[in-house]
Amino acid sequence: MNLLKLKLVAAIAVGLILTGCGTTMKTVMERCDMGSSFDTYASCIKETYTKDGRQPNSASVRAFYASLDSLAELHAANRLSSAEAKAAAYIAFLNTVQADNDRSNAAFANSMNALANMPQGTVQAAPPSIQTRCVRSGNAVNCTSY
Numbered sequence: 001m002n003l004l005k006l007k008l009v010a011a012i013a014v015g016l017i018l019t020g021c022g023t024t025m026k027t028v029m030e031r032c033d034m035g036s037s038f039d040t041y042a043s044c045i046k047e048t049y050t051k052d053g054r055q056p057n058s059a060s061v062r063a064f065y066a067s068l069d070s071l072a073e074l075h076a077a078n079r080l081s082s083a084e085a086k087a088a089a090y091i092a093f094l095n096t097v098q099a100d101n102d103r104s105n106a107a108f109a110n111s112m113n114a115l116a117n118m119p120q121g122t123v124q125a126a127p128p129s130i131q132t133r134c135v136r137s138g139n140a141v142n143c144t145s146y
Helices: 003-019 025-032 038-052 059-076 082-117
Strands: 132-137 140-145
Touching (some): 025 082, 038 059, 038 082
Antiparallel strands (some): 132 140
8 A cells, every 4th residue: 555545544544533433413413303392302402412422512512502592591481482493403503513513524625635635755654763862071962863
């Protein structure tokens, strides 16, 4: 396997490790939407994703949770029906969590494209090994690298 293919495989492996193995928010939302009221739906999303999600403490997830809380207040005040609140929750998901996922995926794809299009021999896998030997002579230290 040539060096470029090896680097590409390594980069993909690192990308998969960074994305984690938890449940996606979209999957959690689908599982929690079982014809229940919005309050039950929102609670299920937050509890399940906080426990099993890929990145439950990310800024985009916290922003989404804040949107769910705001929608829950509107629903409790009878200003939104359950269906309207669920629809608004999905839009909030698209604008927070999914938008962050899309940005991350695009950045990863761009780095893979840059790596794949790089001419062979322009990147070293590791810098050459350098050894340094230092000898004290009085109040001075003389070092030689080779």
